Amino acid sequence: NQSQNDYLRQWLPRQESYLHHLLDREAPPEDRRCFICDQDGVYKCQDCLGEPLYCTGCCRSHHCSNPFHWISQWNGQFFERSCLAHVGLILHLGHDGKQCPALTDRCNLFEEDEPEDQLEPEDLPFVSGPEFQPKENTMVIVDKSGVHRLEVRCCDCPNAMSPDIQLFRHGFFPASFNRPKTVFTFGVLNDFLLDNLECGTSAMNYYSKLRRMTSSMFPHLVPDRYRELMRVARQWRQLKIMKWHGFGHRSDTPSTGELALFCPACPQPGINVLLSGDESLDDWKFTRSFVMDGNFKAEHLQIQLSHSMKVLS
Incomplete structure (x- = not known):
């Protein structure tokens, strides 16, 4: 070799x-x-x-x-x-990517729900490249390929869903819900969670990478959505955990411990262990073992929560 x-x-x-x-x-x-x-x-x-x-x-x-x-x-x-x-290029939601026949000129559909980064004219580069300056009816879309600013038009039919739900069903997680101006693709959220798990990448470093991927010369002019990334990543992780634990088909909310991972190798009589008539659950084969010091990343600490902090579960 x-x-x-x-x-x-x-x-x-x-x-x-x-x-x-x-x-x-x-x-x-x-x-x-x-x-x-x-x-x-x-x-x-x-x-x-x-x-x-x-x-x-x-x-x-x-x-x-x-x-x-x-x-x-x-x-x-x-x-x-x-x-x-x-x-x-314009992104049309609904109607298989075609323009909605009932579309109106509602230019304020995505306005005033989130503050925009204010850029002075003298700060803008005199070279072509990605869009830095906010424009009418455009949206900041954060993808794993970088930060994009594109015009997005929702379906405006009488029975159409709200804009945030239309965006979500097309693979965009909105950063706000009334008139969203920023969305994160499902791909970038999954990529961030995987980078955070395998590489220990912080949200700040990950978003700094996205800004440099968007513009290597002027990363400071790329819209700053670091805080939004931290919050939306929490929401996305919560949704995925609830989905994996079957709460999408149940109307109840998770109770204490119901979102914790269960070891599939542990004996579960009737699921992964067949019981014969003369066996007892007290048998040593059905004993579960708990190792509290096996995960050196987990710290069993009771964090101090302020009244302004919101816990998702």
Whole structure:
């Protein structure tokens, strides 16, 4: 078997070739055509396989189901960072992604429920890239690919659900509930919980990473939703635990200890242990053992709760 050093020795003669091809990926093809309609291709998607070129219309229509991809625009000299909001992408909730036939011009649907970050004009960069400045009818969408600002339009039919429920059913967890302006995708919430579990990543460090993924040059201009992430992650974890313990099909609320994990290997007569007629539950085979010092991460401390703190369970 070859060691990792053997593979490094094989790679060193190829290093210059790899670097050359890496630089080649920065240049457009000679014809620079949209791979869908063969028109002039000015946008390159960094997240689509092969980084294909699109015209404006094809880039918008092709990304209706992938609204969190990052794109770059050809400016005549190089590809500069852009975003799907610049090609006019709009997220329509309901009607299979199509515009609601009863949609009205209610531009205040998502206003005034959450404070927006105020940016001075002189603080904004004179380069293209993600949207920093709040715009009418747009929403901050936090995804594991970064922080996006897109226009979102809800279904406005007479029997339509409330905006927060429409968002939730489309995989967005709203940060507020009357007129939400910020949502977190289910994907970013799951990714944060897994990072927190496996890597010990704090909410502050995780959100700092998302801001830098959005804009490596101006991360401080990306909307700050650190506090919202901490709260919504708690709500998301609570929902998942309740779902796993079967409370989605029950009308009662969890009582003390009902959301604790139960060891599936412990003997449960009638479930994972078959009882014969002459066996007693007092038999040693049915004895459960409790090890209190086995989890070195858990601290049995009674935290001091203030009156303003809300406990979920």
